[in-house]
Amino acid sequence: MLSLSSVSASIAGIPILRDISFELKPGLTTVLIGRNGAGKTTLLRTIMGLLPATSGSIKVDGTELTTLPAYARAGLGIGYAPEDRRLIPEFTIEDNLLLPALALKLSRAESEERLARVYRLLPELEGMRKRPGGGVSGGQGKMVALGRALMVTRSALLLDEPFQGLAPALALEYARTLGRLREQLPELTLFITESSPQLLADISDEMIRIERGSIETDAEAA
Amino acid sequence: MSKPLLKAENLEISFHGVKAADGVNLEINEGEFLAIIGPNGAGKTTLLNLCTGYLKPSAGHVYLDGKQITHLSPRQIAKRGIARAFQIPQLFTDHRVIDNVMLSNAARLNLWQMLSPLDRPRYRDEAMELLRMFNLADHANDLASTLPEGRRKLLDIAVALALKPRLVLLDEPTSGVSAIERFGLMETLMTALRQAKVTALFVEHDMDVVRRYAERVLVWNRGHVLTQGRPEEVFQDQRVIETVVGAV
Amino acid sequence: MLQVLIPLTVDALANAAIIFFVAVGLTLVFSVLRVLNVAHGSFYSIGAYAAASLGLWVVSAGLPEWLTFPALVLSAAFVAAIFGPFVEHLLIRWTYGKSEALQILVTFGLFLILEDLQRIVFGVNSLYEDTPMRLLGSTMIGGIVYLNYQLLLIALAILTLVGLKLMISHTRMGKLIAAVVADREISQALGINTNRIFMLAFTLGVFLAALGGALATPTTGVSPGLGADTMVLAFAVAAIGGLGRIEGAAVAAIIVALARVLAIYYAPELDAVAPYLVMLVVLLVRPYGLFHTDTTRRI
C-alpha cells in the first residue's frame, strides 16, 4: 500500500534518514519504534513531503509521492497527526477539524459526514467544538490533531507519537479509539511512531525498529 | 514537617470561560518531591504559569517563604530561586547546546563579567558536567534546533538546573523521552536534585515514574485539587483511577 | 466651527481612502506571507503611472471618455497580473522562512530597481490624467468646492473594506489564507496548496496598491518619488492599525489622514511629521497597534 524503497533524507546537510525501505500492508497497523532522535518524526515528515527525500522513492498504491508537492498527499487520503499538535490557534476546534474538508473542496454532505464520524470516534471533541484551538491543553490538542487527521484519511493514517503527553486514562482512551477505528475502517492502513510501545501492544500488527536513521530487523508483534 | 517553601492560596484564572484554576491551594515544603497528576487540560501547566508569574491570577496569591510573589515577573521570580522546565521545551535554538547551559549559568554574573567572554574554561566545565549528567555531552556543540524532541526536553531541564535554583518546577519531564531512557533520566535527575538540595514539583503523566519518585502526589482535575497524599494511597482512590490512571 | 468641521471631515476621508488601499494591501501581504514588502509603494506608483498612461491613451485614441473609469481598475488589474505572480515567484518566494532582515533587503533591492525603472520608462515630468474627475464635476460643501470624484473614492474605499472583511471571514479562500497565516507546514499536510495561496495573496496585495495608485491619478499628479512616500505612509498606517488587521488599516488611515488635514489647517509646519507623531502616540499606548489582540504563547 505505502512502500518506501531506499529513502534517504537530510536536514541542513546532515543526513538523518539512511536508505530506508519497507512496505505497509493495507489494513494493518504498523508501529515504528525507536529511541529519541532515531528519525521517526523525520521519516513521517519525509513521507508527507514536508522534507524532501534526497534519494529513493515513496509509493502509495503505485503513485510516486516524492515528485508530488506536499499538499497532494491529503488528496490521496493520507492523514497525518504531527507530534506537536499544530492546531490553528484562532480557529475554533470545529473549524480546525473542517479545515481539510475546505482544502480538499469536499461536498457539504461529505464533510458533514466525516465530521460526524470524528465526533463518533472522539466524543470529547464535540464538547469543546466552539473553543479556540489556542485554548486547549497539550493532551486535548493531541485528540484534536487525531480528529483532524481522520477528516483527511481514506487510505492511510500517520500518527507521530500520539501518546506523548497524554494522561494514562486519556492514553488508554486514545488507544481504544484507535481500536474502534480499526473496526470501523478495516481497510485503513495505520502507521504510528512511538518511543514507548507497550500501549500499542494489542493493536499493532507489525513493528519496525528505526535506529540512527536506518531500519533494523523487523520484529513480529507480541 | 518543615515549613512551606512555595504556597499558593485559592488561585483563580479562566480562559474563554474555562476555569483552568478554580480556587487552588497548594503547599510544597523545603526538600520534598511533589508530583502533580491529572487529566489533560486539568490546569497543571497553568498552575506552573501562575506560580512563575507568566500568567497573573484573577484572584489569589502566591508566596515564596511567606513573601508575596504573585505580581512579580517570571524574571524576578527566577531570581528568587524558582527555575522551570517546560512542557514544550524553551531553548535558544540558534545557540549551541552548551551555550544554552552557559547562558543560564551566566545569569548569576555581575555586569562586568557579563561583558567578558562567555565561553571560558571555567563556565565550560561547569556546563559540560551538567550535559554529561543528561548525556547530552556529545551534542554539546550542535545547534539546539537540531536536537530531536526528546533531547530538547533533557536540555530544557539542564538549563533549568544550571540556574542552581532552590525550587524547580518540571512540566512533564519524561514526556517525549522514550520508555527505555525514562527511568535513567529520572535517576540522574533525582540524584542531581538531592545533591543540590533542590525542592522539586513535577507534573507527570507516567504513573510508574510518579509511584517510584514522588513523596507526595497532588491529583488535579478541572482546575482544582481532587485529592492528595502519598502515592500508594492516592492510587487506591477510585476517582483518581477514573479520571487519571484509567481502569486497565 | 461647523463650516470648518465639514471640510475637515471631507478632506480627511478623501485622504484616508487612498492611504487605505495601499496600507490594507501591505497588511494583507504581511499577514499571509510574513514578508514586509518594502517595494509595496512602488506598485502604488506603477499603478498610478499605468492608469495615467492608459487614460491618456483612451482620450488620445478618441474613445468615449467614460471608458477612463474602467481604465483605472483595468490598469490596476494589469499591473497586478504582471508583477504579482512574477515578483512573488522570482523573489519573494525565495525569502519565505528566512530572516526578516533578508526579506526587507530583497524587497528593498526590488524597490530600488522599480523606482529607477519607472523613471526610465515614464520620464521625470509628472503625468496627469484627470478625465474621470472632470466628468464627475464638483459639489459645494461648506462653501468649498469639492470634486465629486473625491466623494466617489470614499465610497469605493468603504466598499473595498467590507468586501475584504467578508472575503476573509466568509469565503473558503479566506479560511485557507487564515490557516496558512497560522501554520504553513500543517496547512500543506492538510492539503492546502500554500504556494498558490501566497501567490494569490501577494497578487491581491499588489492589486490593492496599484488600485490605490490608479484611483489617485485623477486628482493627483504622477511623478518620481511617489512610491517611496506612499510606502512609508502605508507602513505607518499598517503599524498603527495593528499588522494584518484590515479594519485596523481602515481606522488608522482615517486617523493619520485626519492628523495631516488638521496640521495643514492649523499648523502647516507639522504636516509632514503628523503621521509619525500619530504613530508614536498610538504605539506608546498600544505597543502592537490599535487592533492587536494579544494571545499568550502556550509554554
Add this chain to the structure above:
Amino acid sequence: MRMFLLGLAALVIVAIAGISAPWLQFLLSLAIAKGLAALGVAILLRAGLISIGHAMFFAIGAYATAFLTRNGITDFVSLLILSTLIATAAGVVVGAFMVRYRAIFFAMLNLAVSMVLFSLLSKLYNITGGTDGMRVARATFFGIAPGEQTFELIVFLTSLVVVMLVGFAVSAYFRSPLGEALKAVHTNEIRLEYISIPVWGVLLVGYTISAALAGLGGSFAAMIIGHVLPEMAFWTESGHLILVAVLGGIGGVAGPFIGAIFLELVHTFAASFTDAWSMIVGAALLFVIFFLPSGLYGLINKKRGGSAV
C-alpha cells in the same frame, strides 16, 4: 576567527588602496564612516530587530560635530569623542522606550523618531540651517590645521585605526554573555526571562552601543564631507544602512565595512556612467543575495527546515 582574519586582510587592502590612490581616500573614509553605522544596525539585527531609523544617530553624530565646530571646538579627536558621547546619550534615551517593541513595530517606531528628527533638522531653519544644512569647518589635529591632502590622509588613517579598535571591542561584546543573550532575544525571550536575564537590559545595552557606533560614523562623515544635511536622518539612509549591514553579512564585525566599501564603490562606479545608479545598486544587491549568499551568512536557512517547499 575566520571572520577576524578576513577583516584584517580587508583592512590592509583598503589601507593600500587608499594610500596608493588618494582620490579614493575620501570615498573609503566615507564608506568606513557608513560601515560604523551599519555595524550598529548589524548589532540589532542579531537580536532580530530591524531599525529603519538608525540614520538618526548617524545624523545626531554629524550635527553634533557641526554644532561643536561652530562653537569653537575644532580638535579632531575631541570632536569624535564628544559627538559619539552625545549620540550615545540619545541612544540611551530613545532606546529606553524602544526596547519594548519588536519586529515591524520596532522598525516603524525607529522610523518615526528618525523622521521627526529629520523634519526638526529641516524646519529649525535658524538653528540647523534648514534643508541647506550646516557647514563643518575643517578640524584641526592637536592645534595644527593641515592642508587639504594631509587632512584627508590623516582622517583616512585614523578611520582605519578606529575600525580596528571598534572591531575588537564589538567582537568581544558579541562573545560576552550580554552579546550572546542579545542573540537569544531573537530565538526565545521567554526562556531568557526564566533564566532571570532582563531582556530590556540586554536590548538597551545593544541599542546604546549601536547608537554610539552610528554617532561615531556620523561624526566622521561630517568632518569628511565638511557639510551636514537633514537627509542624513532620512529613512532611505537608514534603509541603506540595513542594506550595507546585511550585504557584508551580519555574521561578524568585518561584514558591514566590507558591505559599505562594496556599496560605495558600486555607487560611484554606477554614478559615473549612468544616472540609473539606484537600479544598479538594487540589482547588485539582489545579485549578491541570490548568487553569492555567503556574504549573507547567518541569515540563510535560519528557521528550522524553512517551509518554502
Add this chain to the structure above:
Amino acid sequence: QEKPASLGIGVFSFTSGATAAYGMPGRNAAELMIEQINAAGGIGGVPLKATYVDEGQGTEGVIADFRKLAGDAENQVMIAALSSGNCMALAPLVDQLKIPTVGWNCDTHQLFASEAHPYYFRPNGNTVPEFMAYALYMLSVKPDAKRIAIINPDYAFGHDAANIFKAALKAFKPDAEIVAELFPKLGAATFQTEISRLTAARPDVIFSNLWGGDLENFVRQAAPRGLFSMSQAVLALGESSLQNVQIPEGVIVGVLGDGWWNSPDAAANEETQKFAAAYKEKFGSYPVFPSMKMANSFLFIKKAYETALEKNGGKWPSRDEVAEAMKGSVVETFTGTTTVREDNDGVVDQIIGTTVKVEGFDFPVLGNMVRYSGEALMPPVGEDPIEWIGKLPADFPASLPQPGSYK
C-alpha cells in the same frame, strides 16, 4: 601652458528625482551648447568635453564626484550646481580646490552672505531681487490686494521666498495680511487639502514659488476647484511650466532673472532664436528658463576664456587665470547682460508678466511684461536683505517701470 586636447567641464544637475524637472532642461541645454560651441570651433580652438554628474545621488556623492573631477587636471571649470543645498556644500570645497566654478541655477542669497568664495561665481543672481520683483509687480497690478495667501515648497528656497515676499509687502503695503501660509513638502503629489484650506481663507492674492511637477499638479488640481477664478495667482516659476500645463490666462508668471527665451530682447537676438529653435528641434519643446540659465553659464565661461586668452596673448590660461577673468566680468548673454559684482554674485534683470494667449503658441505666454533692472533690486554687498528691503523708501515702487512697459 599648452592648449589641451579638450577643455573638460564638470556639469552638475539633477537627472533623477523630482528635481529633474529642472535638471533635465539644464542638462539638455548644456549638451546643445557644447554641440554648438564645438561646431563653431570650440573655445580658442579647444573643443569642450563635459562630464555630467547627477545631483540626485545626494550631497555626499556630489562632493565625491566634484573632488574626483577637480582632481583630474583635464577638467578646468565646473558648472555646479542646481540645488542651493549642493552649492552651499560645494562652496568650501571650491575654495580649497581652487577651481573656477559656476553656480548655474542655485540662487540662495546665503551663498555669498557669510563668507567670500573667490573661485565661485553665480552669473544668475539671487533670490532677493527675484522675489521682490514679484511683490512689486503684484502690487502695481493689484494695488488694493489685502488678503494674501502663500503656498511654497517646504525647503529653504520656499521659506526664503516667503520671507522676502513678506518683507516687500511689509515695506510697500503694510496693511496687507497673510491669511494662510502653507509649505507642502517638495514633490507632494496631491494638494487637495491645501486647496481646501486656501479656498477657506478667501485670499485676494495667492503667491507661490512651487515649481516643476509640484506647480503643475497644483495648477491642475486648483483650477477645477475654482481657485484661480477666486484669487489672483502669482506663480513665480510659472514660465517653466507653461508648456506642460494649461495655466489660465491672467495669472502672474515669470522667470527668475531675465532668462525668457522669447522676451523682446531675446527675440531680437538671432543667436538666442537659433538656440531656441535648435532646442525645440532636438528636445521637442521650447527651452525653459533653467535651460537659458545653463546656456548663459556657458556663454559666461566662453567669455572668461576669451578674455584670459587675450590677456595671455593666446597662451592657454590656467584655472587661476580663468577665475581672474571671471571676476567683475560683464557678459552679454542670450537674454540680456550679467554683471559680476565684487562678491562674485551676478546682477541680472528680472522679467515678469501675465499669462496671455497669442497667435503661434498653443500655450499661454507672458504678456503685459515688465523688466526691472538688476541693480535696483539687488541689496548692496554685505547688507542683510530683509533689513535692506525694510529700509527702502515708500515711493521706491513708483521709481520703477510699470507692467506693460516692456515690449
